[in-house]
Amino acid sequence: MPIHEKSLIRPENLVTNDNLVIDGVDVSGHWSTFIKSRTVTDYNEAMQEEIAAMPGGENIHRCWQCGSCTNACTVNAVNPEFNPRYWIYLIRTGMEEELLRDKDIIWQCVSCNKCTYACPRDVFPEGVMKATAHWLELKGHTGKSPSSHFDDDFTESIIDTGMIEEARVLLTFFKRTKQPLAQPWLIALITSLLKKMPVGYLFRLGFLTVFRPKVRNWSKNRVALQEYVDERKAAQRAALGMTGKGDH
Amino acid sequence: MADKDRKRVAYYPGCTLEGTGHAYNRSTKAVGKELGLELVELKNWNCCGAMEVKNIDNQVQTYLSARNLAIAEEMGFDTVMAPCNGCYHNLKKAEYDLEHNPTAIAANQRISQKAGHATYHPGKVETIHALDWLIDAVGLDEMARRAQGRLKGMKVANYYGCMYTRPRHIFPEKDKGPGSESTLKPHFMDDILAAAGAENVEFPLKTACCGGAHALSDSDISTRLVLNILETAEACGAEVIATECPTCHTGLEMHKVRAEKTLGRKTNIKILYFTQLLGMAMGLSAKKVGVNENYLDSSDLLKSKGLG
Numbered sequence: 001m002p003i004h005e006k007s008l009i010r011p012e013n014l015v016t017n018d019n020l021v022i023d024g025v026d027v028s029g030h031w032s033t034f035i036k037s038r039t040v041t042d043y044n045e046a047m048q049e050e051i052a053a054m055p056g057g058e059n060i061h062r063c064w065q066c067g068s069c070t071n072a073c074t075v076n077a078v079n080p081e082f083n084p085r086y087w088i089y090l091i092r093t094g095m096e097e098e099l100l101r102d103k104d105i106i107w108q109c110v111s112c113n114k115c116t117y118a119c120p121r122d123v124f125p126e127g128v129m130k131a132t133a134h135w136l137e138l139k140g141h142t143g144k145s146p147s148s149h150f151d152d153d154f155t156e157s158i159i160d161t162g163m164i165e166e167a168r169v170l171l172t173f174f175k176r177t178k179q180p181l182a183q184p185w186l187i188a189l190i191t192s193l194l195k196k197m198p199v200g201y202l203f204r205l206g207f208l209t210v211f212r213p214k215v216r217n218w219s220k221n222r223v224a225l226q227e228y229v230d231e232r233k234a235a236q237r238a239a240l241g242m243t244g245k246g247d248h
Numbered sequence: 249m250a251d252k253d254r255k256r257v258a259y260y261p262g263c264t265l266e267g268t269g270h271a272y273n274r275s276t277k278a279v280g281k282e283l284g285l286e287l288v289e290l291k292n293w294n295c296c297g298a299m300e301v302k303n304i305d306n307q308v309q310t311y312l313s314a315r316n317l318a319i320a321e322e323m324g325f326d327t328v329m330a331p332c333n334g335c336y337h338n339l340k341k342a343e344y345d346l347e348h349n350p351t352a353i354a355a356n357q358r359i360s361q362k363a364g365h366a367t368y369h370p371g372k373v374e375t376i377h378a379l380d381w382l383i384d385a386v387g388l389d390e391m392a393r394r395a396q397g398r399l400k401g402m403k404v405a406n407y408y409g410c411m412y413t414r415p416r417h418i419f420p421e422k423d424k425g426p427g428s429e430s431t432l433k434p435h436f437m438d439d440i441l442a443a444a445g446a447e448n449v450e451f452p453l454k455t456a457c458c459g460g461a462h463a464l465s466d467s468d469i470s471t472r473l474v475l476n477i478l479e480t481a482e483a484c485g486a487e488v489i490a491t492e493c494p495t496c497h498t499g500l501e502m503h504k505v506r507a508e509k510t511l512g513r514k515t516n517i518k519i520l521y522f523t524q525l526l527g528m529a530m531g532l533s534a535k536k537v538g539v540n541e542n543y544l545d546s547s548d549l550l551k552s553k554g555l556g
Contacts, residue, residue, distance in 0.1 A: 055306050074457040078472055108466055110473070111299050112457030113414035117431070124415075130303045146465030147303075154300035158312065162294035166267040173464060185509035189502060189543060213266065215294045221315075224362035225308060228355065232305045 009035055043094035046241075051091050053239030054134050055232075056127025063088045069115035069125040075108055082108060084115055084125045087132060099132075100141055107133040107145035138240060149176045159225045162215030252374070254385035258325035259287035260316055262335040263295050269332065269494025271538035275523035276331045276378055278536050282527065283386050283394070287329065290319050296338035299461045306345075307355035313342030314356045317375075318368035331378035331523075333493035337411035337418070339375040344418040346370040377412065378523065379436040379492060380429075388443040395529035397445035402553055404525070405451040405486035405517075406437045407477065409496040413455055437492055437522050444529035449484040453477050460495040463502060471510065474503035478515040487549060488518040490525055497521060501543040518546040528555040 013036045020032040044050075051057040063085075070076055070085040082105055090099040109129035116126050136142045144152075153172045157164045174181055215221075237243070265273035280287050293316050297309035317339060320328040330336040345352040347370040360367040376384070382391065413419065413431040422429045429436055434455065438448045456477055459470030477500065481489050491497040500519050508514045520542070527537035534556025539546060550556045 055303060074459075074473065075469065078469055108462070108469060110457055110459045110466075110469065111461040112410040114410075114457070116415040117413075122417075127306075134303065147462060150465050151300040151303045154298060155304045155308075158295050158297060158301060164263045164295050164298070166263065170464070177465070179464075185502075185506040188509055189505050213263075216292050218294070221294075221359075221363040224359045225311070227362070228359055229305055229308060232307075 013038060040095060040097075042097055044096040045094050047094045047096055048092050050240050051128065051131050051135055053236055054131035054138075055236075056124065056129075057131030057135075058127070059121075059123045060088060060091060060128050060131075062121040063092065063123045063125075064121055065089055066120060068118040068120065069123070072114040072118040074110055074112045074114055079105065079108070081105060084109075084129060088123070088125065088128060091128075091132065103136050103142050106136065107142075107147045109133070135240070138236065138242070146173075146177045149173060155229075159222055159229065161213070162218040162221060163213050165213055252327055252384075254327060254329075254376070254381055255284070256286040256288065257376070257381060257385075258320040258323060258328040258373075259289045260293055260320075260328050260330040260335055260339070261289065262293075262330065262332045263298075264332055264334070264494040264498075268498045271541035272331060272494050272497065272521045272523060274536075274538035274541065275521055275527050278532055278538075279382070279523050279527045279530070282530050282532060283382075283390070285381075285385050288323070288325070290316060290328065291323060293319060296335045298334050298338075307352050308359075309338060310342045310345045310349075310352045311356050311359045313338045314346060314360070314368040315363075315365065317342065317373045318360070318366050320373045321368065322366065325373060327374050327376060329376050329378060329381045331492070332495075333377075333409055333411035334495055336375060336377045340418045343370050343375060344420075377436075377492070379440065382440060382526075383436055388439055391440060391526070391530075392443040392445075395444035395526070398529040398531070398555065399441060399444045399446035399525060399553070402446045402525075403485055403487045404441050404446045404448050405481035405484055405489045406434075406441065406448060406454060406522070407451070407456075407481070407489050407491050407496060407500075408434045408437065408454050409460070409491075409493045410455065410457050411493065437490060441490060441522060441525060444526055446525070446529075449481075449486045451481060451484050451486065453480050458496050458499040458503070460493075460499040463495075463499045467503075467506065470499065471503045471506045474500055475507040475511065475513055475515070478504055478507070478517055479513075482515060482517050486517060488520055488525070488546070490520060490522040492522050498543070504544065518549045519544060520546055532556075 014033060015036055016033045019028045048060060051060055065085060067085045070083050073082065073084060075082040081102065087099060087106065106129060109126060111126055113126050116124050119125055133145060137144055137148060150173055153169050154164055157169055261273050277287060294312055297312045302309040330339055346356060357367050413434055416431050419431060422431050442448055457473055458477060459473040463470050489500065497519060504515060524537040524539060528534060534550060539556060
């Protein structure tokens with residue numbers, strides 16, 4: 001996959017007139033296609049600082065646009081529109097409107113860390129992607145992505161009990177993202193599992209679902225962690241100039 | 249590294265090995281027992297935060313691992329072994345952050361004090377993977393002697409996934425020349441299975457991503473990534489993919505089925521934990537290494553090789 005660059009000449013910026021006369025000369029047809037002049041006036045000058053205030057975005061200022069991240073990117077190989085280098089550029093130059101064109105795919109980073117491995121400047125692009133995805137949600141540009149739902153479900157479970165109980169986290173996740181449980185591939189998987197699972201193991205799984213595994217004496221940890229997380233979230237909202245508690 | 253005694257180490261199974269990755273838990277313990285190694289499970293351990301908590305807050309994730317390391321220290325161990333790539337990665341990352349990141353150090357101290365337990369300071373406990381553990385504590389020669397080439401003729405693609413090698417800075421002991429693990433072309437699993445007689449194929453996607461972090465939240469991308477891994481392994485001539493991470497393993501199994509059901513692309517390659525292959529090579533039964541706890545069936549391949 002070659003390094004992909006987004007064309008700045010977008011279809012919506014091309015104007016073709018059926019009949020056009022300039023200075024008395026008829027230029028209808030091929031010569032009447034023009035690129036609309038593009039003026040950016042709505043810079044968000046605080047954008048880099050805002051992303052840097054989100055978890056993972058701290059090092060975004062170090063980027064020198066070599067493109068190693070995009071070149072190494074797992075998701076880019078599947079979807080060329082997924083371009084971390086370009087987004088870091090937009091954030092650093094404050095071009096919020098441009099970034100919002102891709103708002104619905106930024107959360108798709110799979111955290112494989114190939115970008116972080118390749119980055120010569122320790123930007124930690126993987127963290128920047130997560131920070132940007134959370135920023136988009138906090139600002140209200142996008143709804144909660146399935147990935148964020150998963151983050152929330154996991155973190156809630158861990159703060160609460162110190163552990164994750166997979167079946168419960170998955171069920172909560174399916175419920176919150178409104179996905180049907182009766183998908184053909186899930187059914188096939190569970191049937192194959194049931195066919196050869198020893199009874200004892202199934203019993204144990206059922207047991208774990210009813211009696212939630214917990215870390216003993218976790219209550220103090222729960223209070224300390226919840227307090228810390230609440231404090232951090234308040235700090236993030238403050239960095240984005242937002243007041244109030246919000247639900248994020 | 250090898251100067252420490254690794255025959256008795258602290259064991260951190262993690263949440264996944266108690267659930268979907270139970271086969272890995274069972275086979276790791278069985279292999280350890282067979283080789284005369286002692287695993288002492290961390291007392292009252294907690295979840296490492298997986299790949300999710302860091303997106304809410306990095307320092308919380310660091311603290312979760314620091315608490316586990318503090319438990320290992322309190323139990324008198326200088327080494328903790330985590331077979332799960334996610335747990336291994338997070339313990340390593342916590343170790344790095346507690347040495348280099350002032351915010352992480354302060355947060356760990358604060359939360360540990362509030363929670364009323366000892367604060368972990370870096371350098372006290374070394375985190376190793378099951379691969380390091382077997383190579384350090386037993387050695388390839390001993391494993392070869394025990395296996396007597398029972399994996400002979402088995403064509404294996406070794407799949408390590410993301411968290412075992414990336415990012416490089418949290419693995420200071422890797423990339424140190426001969427004898428050490430490589431982050432670009434890892435080989436410890438290849439070495440172990442080759443010692444047991446297996447024929448490792450040249451597999452270019454050893455450290456490719458299976459999309460495990462989004463296995464359910466973005467299934468379409470995960471399926472495409474997994475299908476690429478499965479089809480590449482088959483094209484390289486492998487009969488089985490050996491895994492060393494429960495998330496990768498479950499991801500490969502799940503999306504192998506999903507690729508068949510949603511894209512109509514069927515692959516025949518088998519997926520087994522490397523500990524299962526090694527265990528059976530040492531004469532353990534398929535049941536002892538939990539082959540029946542895998543989601544997908546591998547019995548025809550194992551039968552044809554006279555294993556289990």
